[in-house]
Amino acid sequence: MAKLGHNQYGKAENRVVRVFRDSDPHEIVDYNVSVALWGGQEAAHLEGDNSPTLPTDSQKNTVYSYAKEAGDAVRQPESFGIALARHFVADIEPVTHARVKFEMYPWTRGNNPHAFVRDGRFVRTATITYDGTTTWVVSGVKALSILKTSDSEYHSFLQDKYTTLKPTRDRVVATSLTAQWWHTSEDVDWGKSHETAVQAIIDTYGNHYSLAHQQTLFEVGAAVLNGQPQIAEFRITAPNLHHFDYDLARFGVENNNEVFHADDRPYGLQECTVQRDDAPDPGLAFDPGQGW
Amino acid sequence: MAKLGHNQYGKAENRVVRVFRDSDPHEIVDYNVSVALWGGQEAAHLEGDNSPTLPTDSQKNTVYSYAKEAGDAVRQPESFGIALARHFVADIEPVTHARVKFEMYPWTRGNNPHAFVRDGRFVRTATITYDGTTTWVVSGVKALSILKTSDSEYHSFLQDKYTTLKPTRDRVVATSLTAQWWHTSEDVDWGKSHETAVQAIIDTYGNHYSLAHQQTLFEVGAAVLNGQPQIAEFRITAPNLHHFDYDLARFGVENNNEVFHADDRPYGLQECTVQRDDAPDPGLAFDPGQGW
Amino acid sequence: MAKLGHNQYGKAENRVVRVFRDSDPHEIVDYNVSVALWGGQEAAHLEGDNSPTLPTDSQKNTVYSYAKEAGDAVRQPESFGIALARHFVADIEPVTHARVKFEMYPWTRGNNPHAFVRDGRFVRTATITYDGTTTWVVSGVKALSILKTSDSEYHSFLQDKYTTLKPTRDRVVATSLTAQWWHTSEDVDWGKSHETAVQAIIDTYGNHYSLAHQQTLFEVGAAVLNGQPQIAEFRITAPNLHHFDYDLARFGVENNNEVFHADDRPYGLQECTVQRDDAPDPGLAFDPGQGW
């Protein structure tokens, strides 16, 4: 009566640090790598027959070994992920699809060739999916926090019986955003591309004179697409982290948009997709763990 | 050149506690409610025109007000969510779709009619989606941790050049699982249904003699479907939280499968879908933030 | 010019799970064990001379090996900790003091002899400190959440120019508390003692008709001392997790102390010590990481 639908398995959160000692100064990459494989797992689910299953322990060994074997490809999550995803599908017979997801933690060099300080401004992400024919490469960022003290309005909105919000012509807006963008080419300098995209996000969010958070997010996406022709689609999830004016008039103190309570929850949550006009269907490109 | 794709907006993580004082003893529900709406938001994204946008602040007010207005429906997240989702689509003109997601924190009664102790065994979840015609109701659970000290084997698996894992006939298995299941009817006693499903998960995971974690998860799903005819599809994400035998022989101490290191990362991650043979397409039912 | 003051070192967060397979049904304990040692570490700090230093790796090995070697003492964190702390001071020459801290995660048996479900109601804690002469044993609990829907007043408080709080004769009170209590004897059934203390906390917090959160906390401490003559001192840290009445009158809806917003931050924080009249000085007993 019960049948098996979509299934996948893998080793999640392999914490690989690679040191490049042949560089002077040394270089490092710091990754959290999650592998998911699918294909041919009916026997494992229905009969407990593991013969078509590559142990997740072997997948872990592969990730760490490829951190050396894949050479310079390891320096960027996108190229490291392409090498891993293709290996799993090409070399492990029952595997039809592989998805490799990365969190990358940036470090900045300290004051000597061997010391690094973790740069916590954001986490870089990448999701690489391969089905034996197509390779989808998605880059991204998460936990990038931006705050604006001005240039943001919010008014003229729909009113219902539960609407008590006062319109405003000048508010503080803050977010801690997550975004993913899909490349339709692999002929990309991944490091430079990521830097360009993040800078476009920061600049556009900061510079946009905003009438709606939605409008700012669309502009952010358009700027990322504008800057790089191989990016076909951009998805963003951006909480509106409320900063409420604290009422100081009760104590005889003037608060001219200066003192705020930064509230944790609830928060507004705007999410949108921006696509190139002629963008193809993204297929399996995006990591669905995005919220919608 | 850039066009708008899927977009949604809402107020996330409204922390509503409702006390039912007309009961003796008192009853409470403790919810974290997230609302997402979509429909008619082009002007907001492209022109900063908020006239089609219901402020997320109004959505928050609605959630708290419905926590009283919706009466007995508030006692279960599924019925509370149905009331909210239908309101947003029916009463707010540009809204075509609403999705309301719940985390529910169970509390058990203490030793008097007015005191409760939080029961941290799991978080109950629910996702209700409405498009003006169809209402999809999905129940779920997360952070449910189960550990088995026996009745689990793992061997006869595929071998590649990276395989170093030793086969085992008796291992400790542990998980902290997330699951969602979709009801094709609303004629359901939601509280009883949830209790039945969770008990089926715990019993089946605990009692199944396992040859593969995948096999156990399929059996868990089949048991949930078996117990309730209106459940058409079940999805589960279950980390295999590794407990490694600690090598005590080095110190002249025997370790007969008794002393383990509970490792944090990496972990195996098995995910699968179990469907009733004749299950219809789930459409928008499932919260995609599930990992695949 | 710079001199060395207090210093300590150790291996923190050893995640030991021990299965007792000679019981039928099986039993398990699930611990997070942190070791800190001090004594004789001047050369290590001033000259990088490691000869007086027991590697933290060896301390880790010791914890896992004692999880078997210490036999039945392993079943309770207090007795396991006494064995470990005394070993480090007695057997490792430069060590003058050892402190061993435990988090213990309770599991309840499922429906068969080999399956367990994690009981998330609280984390049990223990801190054992030994200086070669005295052994201090402290038991505790953290993340124990209690909520009362009635029997709590708050009024007649001090007023200053910043006071805007309205007095109340009936409020919801909730906490997620941390407590530690010090035993002046080791002739204790640790499991039963812990259960008795936690029950006293839950019962007293729940049953006390409260005029002040401080008053409730003192009563809780007094009840714990009252129930067990060997407990000399009790310390508690209890946030007052605010549940604010949501103003529904704006929507024409009556809210008779029924619908609340559970706020995250800020929160009230009450902390107090309750001592037996004739309590000796606690010396090194308490884990100072308590907040004051």
Next chain:
Amino acid sequence: MAKLGHNQYGKAENRVVRVFRDSDPHEIVDYNVSVALWGGQEAAHLEGDNSPTLPTDSQKNTVYSYAKEAGDAVRQPESFGIALARHFVADIEPVTHARVKFEMYPWTRGNNPHAFVRDGRFVRTATITYDGTTTWVVSGVKALSILKTSDSEYHSFLQDKYTTLKPTRDRVVATSLTAQWWHTSEDVDWGKSHETAVQAIIDTYGNHYSLAHQQTLFEVGAAVLNGQPQIAEFRITAPNLHHFDYDLARFGVENNNEVFHADDRPYGLQECTVQRDDAPDPGLAFDPGQGW
């Protein structure tokens, strides 16, 4: 039989953001402020008499109002904390002691005068304690992560029967450190002082050729004291976040100290105090929630 020992109460985690709009470009500070008061609370604990108790709600109002009233003092946590602590003791009669603790989240300016990006390299901390006579000012840092790819040895350590660690002449060392330092003067440029201390920590940790993690930490403390005559005592808690060489020889791949598994738990934990030779007793200066 039960008597009251040390007790304190306050409003914790007030999330205050202050915008200085009279600057061009704008400036902001982002604080998490926790207040604890003690003095005269016997009646509250023993009788539920709140007449000597300043509601924590009033304390919250005070923090937000002082974020404007205290003027330029608000720009640095140390001066803001001094103003708050002295107010509570001087102006609220039963209060004998006040401790005000800060987390400060640094933001860096984006590409325009009104936009900021959160700089996640560390959290700045401050603890100010006042007893009516003495003001103790402690600055600090937490979650500052540093990694060294070379210049670190560990060998010649004490051996016991549980010692299996191999000595090494070249290892990766990483930490995420917490430190506090006590100023014996208030005639300090707090912003510059903090920057100088953090730079001394980063530079010394990075440049020190290390024979022991303990030795590095002492050098770090000595460097902080050396750079600023008013700092009398420095306390540091520094996990040794293990990076284990991954054994790739099993797959025929050479790993010359290049590919590491960054393990989460357990971790080494070194903690030490470095004092100026003639340092006075620190009294109540340090926040005890430091781990020892």
